[in-house]
Amino acid sequence: MVKIVENVLLKENIYKLVVEAKDLVRNALPGQFVMLMTHEESERIPLTIHAYNKESGNLTLIYQVVGAGTLELSKEKETLFSLVGPLGNPSELIVNVDDLKEKNILFIAGGIGVASIYPQAKYLHERGINVSIIYGAKNKQFIILEEELRSVCQELILTTDDGSMGHKGVVTDCIKERKDIDICVAIGPMVMMKNVSNLTKEMGIKQIVSLNPIMVDGSGMCGACRVEVGGKVKFACVEGPEFDGHLVNFEAAMKRLELYKTIEGKKYLKELEGETHHGECANCE
Amino acid sequence: MENVQTVNDKKVMASVQKKEERIHNFQEVSLGYTKEEAYKEASRCLQCKNPRCVIGCPVGIEIPKFIEAIKEEKMEMAYNIITEASTLPAVCGRVCPQENQCEKMCIKGFKSDAIAIGALERYVADYANMHHLKKNKESEKKEQRIAIIGSGPSGLSCAGTLAKEGYRVTVYEVLHKAGGVLTYGIPEFRLPKQIVEKEVVDLKHMGVEFVLDTLIGKTITLSNLKEDYDAIYIATGAGLxxxxxxxxxxxxxxxxxxxxxxxxxxxxxxxxxxxxxxxxxxxxxxxxxxxxxxxxxxxxxxxxxxxxxxxxxxxxxxxxxxxxxxxxxxxxxxxxxxxxxxxxxxxxxxxxxxxxxxxxxxxxxxxxxxxxxxxxxxxxxxxxxxxxxxxxTNINALAIENTDIKVRENGCIEVDGTRTSSDRCFAGGDVVTGAATVILAMEAGKKAAYEIIDLFEKEKTSVV
Missing domain, CATH: 3.50.50.60 (FAD/NAD(P)-binding domain)
Incomplete structure (x- = not known):
């Protein structure tokens, strides 16, 4: 059992979860992820590491309630049944940080992806590397971690779909003028990462993306997370989660993400409304 | 009663769940022998002086002896004979490819049916579980600590053998449940999970510690482990x-x-x-x-x-x-x-x-x-x-990435016996052979346990 330090609502449907995980954080680095289970019969949920404290042994994760599994997680305040990690590889930029001295790094965060951007930006900023962040969200209500982000970069640009905060529009609108960028890192919804990758390819900027496919075990065993990169099949859990954005087959990856949507949607409604949603009316199919 | 070998000397078949029923449930297909069936099948054994079946068994169970014990209704004795050589009899009785091993060698198989050794092994193991029979003797506690990476058949077998000799064993597992392929791979209708859980609980009673949710190579590195343990057995299997x-x-x-x-x-x-x-x-x-x-x-x-x-x-x-x-x-x-x-x-x-x-x-x-x-x-x-x-499947190599452990061209760990190229690190099972069988993985686990004990014994004598 893993002790929960706090599991609190940040905004709308976004939660912050802090757990005691001394062994896990000892070798953790930005870019890696964990798998957790709320109860014994729960799904295994992959979440990218948001923050860790090597002294206290606390691990912080940020998640959005999008289905039955995350809804169940948001209700649990005492313990987690299972937590394993750090999984996957640390970010390429973290591993090769010494090569980045004179480089300009641009992070693009979309939605909840901002939680994964933060530790990377922080790591680089603390080592004197020039970091900018463009952060896009649906609207003002979904903007989180604004202060934290400002403290780990030279420049923070916010965009919202409705213009309720920062620029009105999408993140790609703000990349076009950035000719000074050497490396771009995008983390967020697949479609955002795809659009950003297409744009940076045209601009000739190196692109890194962090993929979030379906996973069961997270250690290379199930193959659910396989993605096509440069024409080759890769397992995101052990060979990623970060890949060259210009080589990822996003179309296939997006289709694969939708695989369980109907099954998941029904479970989510059941969790929300109880047995009232029996599906027999056939109106919702 | 003397056995007369005739062409009609067919083996006793255990009853199975009806096919029309079993395709609607996950309960075990084979129901196992009743007491009478087991006695009847045991009575078919010729009790060869030079039993070929034992040669066919990767872990060398004294097969005729345990079969004789069944016939004499000495079930505790039968169980002890099996567990002397095998740590997971209830599992092996079910999933071993006996037709290619012990039963293939059985002399009766040439003229009629080989003795159903697997079914008899399962009968003994299930009897022992039902009657809470204890596995063999306990040894004097030893000081040395061994880390085992992977809780599949090879890891469990190594853990059981070492614990029986009194060593302090910790088994690391990446998933939230122990058992490896026995837990995630083989379905309930072929190997009930209760049986695997029972084997794990038995090992815990013998003092084996299980650390779940831990990926060696990520959560803890192999060099971290080497600092804390006197020997390491890598049994990460082939699961990719x-x-x-x-x-x-x-x-x-x-x-x-x-x-x-x-x-x-x-x-x-x-x-x-x-x-x-x-x-x-x-x-x-x-x-x-x-x-x-x-x-x-x-x-x-x-x-x-x-x-x-x-x-x-x-x-x-x-x-x-x-x-x-x-x-x-x-x-x-x-x-x-x-x-x-x-x-x-x-x-x-x-x-x-x-x-x-x-x-x-x-x-x-x-x-x-x-x-x-x-x-x-x-x-x-x-x-x-x-x-x-x-x-x-391909082998799981995360534990040995960026270590001094040598691998062969096919990615499998290179071993001499079960020793790897790295000091105090042993390996066996699928991670060495590539995907194979439960029993071969168990055999390697047992062999590694004895090689580890051998290492400790040699060190003891050289210190004195």
Whole structure:
């Protein structure tokens, strides 16, 4: 059992979860992820590491309630049944940080992806590397971690779909003028990462993306997370989660993400409304 | 009673769940021997002076002796004889390919049926579990600590052997449940999970500590472990699924056998588990091994139309004969001599079929299996909406990445006996041999345990 330090609502449907995980954080680095289970019969949920404290042994994760599994997680305040990690590889930029001295790094965060951007930006900023962040969200209500982000970069640009905060529009609108960028890192919804990758390819900027496919075990065993990169099949859990954005087959990856949507949607409604949603009316199919 | 060998001397078959019933549940197919059946089968044994069956057993169980004990109704004695050599009798009695090992060597098999050694082993183990019989003696506690990486059959066997000798053992497992392939891979109807759990609980009673949710190489590095333990046994197995590399294999509706089995067995997608399981209505499983059979039979239990596509003939299938027999009884068709060349998809990347080419046998290899070649212009499309690839697995090497442990060209760990190139590190099971069987993995675990003990003994004498 893993002790929960706090599991609190940040905004709308976004939660912050802090757990005691001394062994896990000892070798953790930005870019890696964990798998957790709320109860014994729960799904295994992959979440990218948001923050860790090597002294206290606390691990912080940020998640959005999008289905039955995350809804169940948001209700649990005492313990987690299972937590394993750090999984996957640390970010390429973290591993090769010494090569980045004179480089300009641009992070693009979309939605909840901002939680994964933060530790990377922080790591680089603390080592004197020039970091900018463009952060896009649906609207003002979904903007989180604004202060934290400002403290780990030279420049923070916010965009919202409705213009309720920062620029009105999408993140790609703000990349076009950035000719000074050497490396771009995008983390967020697949479609955002795809659009950003297409744009940076045209601009000739190196692109890194962090993929979030379906996973069961997270250690290379199930193959659910396989993605096509440069024409080759890769397992995101052990060979990623970060890949060259210009080589990822996003179309296939997006289709694969939708695989369980109907099954998941029904479970989510059941969790929300109880047995009232029996599906027999056939109106919702 | 003297045994007279006649052509009518057939082995006693254990009863099985009716085929019409069992395809609707996940309960065990074989019901095991009753006392009378076990006695009758045990009585068929000739008690050879130079028993060939023992040579055929990878862990060298004194088979005639335990069979004699069954006949004499000395069940505790029978159990002790088995556990002297094997740490997981209830598991091996069920999943060992006895027809290629002990039973293949049985002298009776030449004229009639070999003794059903596996079924008798299972009978003894189940009796012991039911009557809470204890495994052998306890030894004096030793100081040395051993870390075992992986809680599959090899790790459990090594842990059991070392714990029996009084050593302090910790087993590390990446998943949230111990057992490795016994837990996530082999289905409930072939190996009830309760049996695996019982074996793990027994080991805990013997003082073995289990650390779950820990990926060696990530959570803790191998060098971290080396600082804390006197020896390490790497038994991470072969769990990384292979794919064919044919077009559209990334389509929605193509899965690895491991994914399907893990969702069903480990995550209990068929009962109270919250993990979803994707199900097609017409499912094709590609492969001819036990895993292919396990997947096909599991999916059949969800009421689906399931068939197997295999590139050789049914008689060449590496799966156990008994499993193939059960599978055919369960109305699963085996489409033999077909090799997939492409997955067919619609505009939404959903599977609509699988294109196969017909194969023809052009001879046999040194193992007696058909060597096959493609038949020209013989492509056809088999309609289906889900494909499961059961093509075998590659080894799990995360634990040894960036370490001084040498691997062979195929990626498997290089060993001398069970010793690796790294000091105090031993390895065995699938991570050394590539995907093989439960019993071979167990044998390696046992062998490693003795080599580790040997190392400690030598050090003791050299200190004195």
């Amino acid at each position: 699924p292979k794919f064919m590399g044919i077009p559209n294999e990334l389509a929605c509706g193509v899965f690895s056998a491991n994914e399907v089995l893990t969702r069903i067995n480990l995550m209990k997608a068929y009962e109270d588990g919250n993990t979803p399981l994707y199900l097609g209505d017409k499912i094709i499983v590609v492969g001819g091994g036990n895993v292919a059979c396990d997947v096909a039979r599991s999916l059949k239990r969800f009421g689906k139309d399931v068939s197997i596509v295999y590139r050789r003939g049914i008689s060449d299938m590496p799966a156990r004969k008994e499993e193939v027999h059960h599978l055919l009884e369960e109305q699963i068709e085996i489409k033999e001599f077909l090799n997939p060349v492409r997955i067919c998809v619609d505009s939404n990347q959903l599977v609509t079929g699988i294109e196969v080419v017909h194969m023809v046998s052009v001879g046999t290899d040194d193992k007696g299996r058909a060597i096959v070649e493609e038949v020209r212009d013989s492509k056809e499309v088999l309609e289906c909406d889900m494909v499961v690839m059961a093509l075998g």
